[in-house]
Amino acid sequence: MNLARIDGNIVTAAHHPSMEGYRTVICQPIDADGNDEGVPVLAVDCLGAGLHERVILSTDGSATRELVKDPKTPLRNLVVGIVDPIERAKS
Amino acid sequence: MRLGTVIGRITLTQKEPVYEGACLLIVQPLSKAQFAHPGAINGKGPTELPLAKGSSLIVYDQLGAGEGSVIGFTEGAEATQPFTGPAPVDAYAACIVERINYEPLAK
DSSP states (O other): OEEEEEEEEEEEEEEOGGGTTOEEEEEEEBOTTOOBOSSOEEEEESSOOOTTOEEEEEOOHHHHHHHTTOTTOOOOOEEEEEOOSOOOOOO | OEEEEEEEEEOOSSOOGGGTTOEEEEEEEOOHHHHHOOTTGGGOOSOSSOOOSSOOEEEEESSOOOTTOEEEEEEGGGGGTTSSSOOOOSEEEEEEEEEEEEOOOOO
16 A cells, blocks of 8 residues: 555546446655655545545555456556545654 | 557567457556646647657557557556456556546645
8 A cells, every 4th residue: 555645537538347437536656745756646536535635545456346346347556545644753 | 557658559460369359559658747748638649748768568458549549557467357367468458548637736
């Protein structure tokens, strides 16, 4: 699971049947301080995460297959939680 | 799933049965800058920004993406999920993108 920030979403012209009805969001992986790490990835979101909200991103394909109820889905990334303000130990 | 621009197509004479009737695309993954300027979408021609650095890859496509389209593709184990039984496929085109709504957080 990784920390990420929602930086937008995509609209598709054609898609795998299993993606019907699910929102696909653009997730920017970030570190604990909110700095960007790498290139944005796409994920399925069924929690309704808003723009620039911090989320937890899971890369568990089997959980996603169960969620969309299609064992043939090619989807893997899934938004599994919306993050409250992060608490960190002082170093 | 990642986003990439279709920069070419491949046809095969000899192929594994799983590749019958499908298309193979050469795809260049989008760089971060291209998320904001993916000019390839809506038939505006190839992206106005130079292609991202890094290697392109071959993606199995059943949706019919054309050259210049932006697609979302999956890699790894999930790329073989849409097939019945084992399939020698590394990357699978899951969607053709029509619009990207991208607003990176301003620092």
